[in-house]
Amino acid sequence: SLVLVTGASGFIAVHTIKTLLDSGYAVRGTVRSQAKGDYLADLFKASKAPFEYVIVEDIVQPGAFDEAVTGVAGVAHTASPFHFRVNDPQQLIEPAVKGTLGVLESIQKNNSCASIMDDNAPKPHVRTEKDWNETSIKNVEEQGCDARPIDMYRASKTLAERAFWKFIDDKKPNWDGATICPPMVYGPILQQVSSTSELNTSNANVLDWLTGNKAESDIPDVATFNWVDVRDVALAHVRALTVPEAGGERFIVGAGPGSPNDLVLSFERHFPERKTYPKGNQSKVEAINAKSNRYDGSKAERILGIKYHDIDTTARDTAESLIKRLGV
Ligand code: NDP
Numbered sequence: 001s002l003v004l005v006t007g008a009s010g011f012i013a014v015h016t017i018k019t020l021l022d023s024g025y026a027v028r029g030t031v032r033s034q035a036k037g038d039y040l041a042d043l044f045k046a047s048k049a050p051f052e053y054v055i056v057e058d059i060v061q062p063g064a065f066d067e068a069v070t071g072v073a074g075v076a077h078t079a080s081p082f083h084f085r086v087n088d089p090q091q092l093i094e095p096a097v098k099g100t101l102g103v104l105e106s107i108q109k110n111n112s113c114a115s116i117m118d119d120n121a122p123k124p125h126v127r128t129e130k131d132w133n134e135t136s137i138k139n140v141e142e143q144g145c146d147a148r149p150i151d152m153y154r155a156s157k158t159l160a161e162r163a164f165w166k167f168i169d170d171k172k173p174n175w176d177g178a179t180i181c182p183p184m185v186y187g188p189i190l191q192q193v194s195s196t197s198e199l200n201t202s203n204a205n206v207l208d209w210l211t212g213n214k215a216e217s218d219i220p221d222v223a224t225f226n227w228v229d230v231r232d233v234a235l236a237h238v239r240a241l242t243v244p245e246a247g248g249e250r251f252i253v254g255a256g257p258g259s260p261n262d263l264v265l266s267f268e269r270h271f272p273e274r275k276t277y278p279k280g281n282q283s284k285v286e287a288i289n290a291k292s293n294r295y296d297g298s299k300a301e302r303i304l305g306i307k308y309h310d311i312d313t314t315a316r317d318t319a320e321s322l323i324k325r326l327g328v
Contacts, residue, residue, distance in 0.1 A: 001072075002027070003076065004074070005029045007031075008036075009036040009039075010078055011185070011230060012182075016233075017029060025049055027051050028053065028054060029054075031054075039192040040192075056079075060102070065103045076237045080095060080096045082200070086149055089147060093156045097163050115132060116181055126296055127296065129299060133158050178248065178250070180233065181252050181254075184226065185233050189325055207322055210263075210328065218260075222291045225258055236251060243303060243304060251304060258289065259285075261288055263315045265280035
């Protein structure tokens with residue numbers, strides 16, 4: 001059967017398409033330009049199942065996905081801005097919410113742990129699919145264009161996911177949906193990227209630690225992120241489309257807390273000849289991560305059968321891909 005992947009040019013989307021094609025599903029992707037579509041058509045020309053693309057220039061327009069959804073058995077909706085080059089919250093909220101509502105003609109949607117996280121809670125705290133990020137919405141409501149871009153982004157994720165569940169609740173359609181909520185997603189890049197400035201936001205973080213000539217004293221004493229491998233996020237999308245029990249559920253797809261210390265320790269193990277990153281401290285790994293909030297990814301293990309990559313493998317594969325693809 002045919003699956004639609006929106007925002008097909010994105011970091012997570014290209015892996016989702018690859019996992020779908022490898023599993024024998026035909027895929028239609030939506031992109032904003034022919035050049036982006038042609039890159040993907042070339043990347044997947046020898047795949048096990050066929051790939052095609054359609055151009056959806058503006059996902060905010062009413063009916064933008066009307067043509068794209070025809071004949072599809074499922075939808076993985078990943079088109080949504082994940083960057084901070086904004087000065088008004090609506091620049092992120094409008095495409096996130098209207099894009100989601102627009103594509104709900106078919107369904108199945110990817111969302112972010114940004115809709116679960118809440119900076120205000122005392123650390124360390126375990127978060128589950130029962131949690132929602134109220135703080136970022138409040139900050140954006142109160143501060144408007146003066147809010148931090150990260151709050152604008154997080155608000156866009158919560159509002160888009162709320163719109164998704166409200167739509168299902170109100171319309172009670174005869175299909176079901178699920179949301180995938182990953183924390184920071186790292187992994188090898190398959191998407192089109194010709195320079196470091198075009199790199200997706202989450203991998204830019206790995207690039208910064210790999211090449212940023214940071215000092216040992218820059219490594220924080222508390223874990224700064226929860227993370228997951230992009231290949232696990234891609235598989236979660238495929239399983240959410242195919243496992244019946246996934247219907248109606250939110251899933252945190254996350255492997256646990258991580259810190260720059262974990263990243264540089266992996267670089268040291270696999271790229272010892274490079275001198276562009278600081279020295280990590282193996283003896284501090286557990287203590288650093290124990291102080292962090294934890295997103296509990298066990299529901300996705302249980303229901304979607306995800307077996308998470310470990311951070312050493314993910315950091316290694318991400319770095320290897322950045323070195324190969326970007327010549328860093
Ligand atoms: P990318 O930036 O690599 O991909 C974003 C995709 O969305 C691209 O295809 C982009 O198209 C498209 N897009 C962005 N803005 C618009 C818009 N206004 N109209 C139409 N299309 C748009 O990011 P990721 O793959 O990392 O993110 C995909 C999804 O996953 C997003 O919803 C993001 O919020 C979410 N997410 C990502 C995490 C991460 O760590 N990477 C963590 C949690 C959630 P184009 O190429 O044309 O710009």
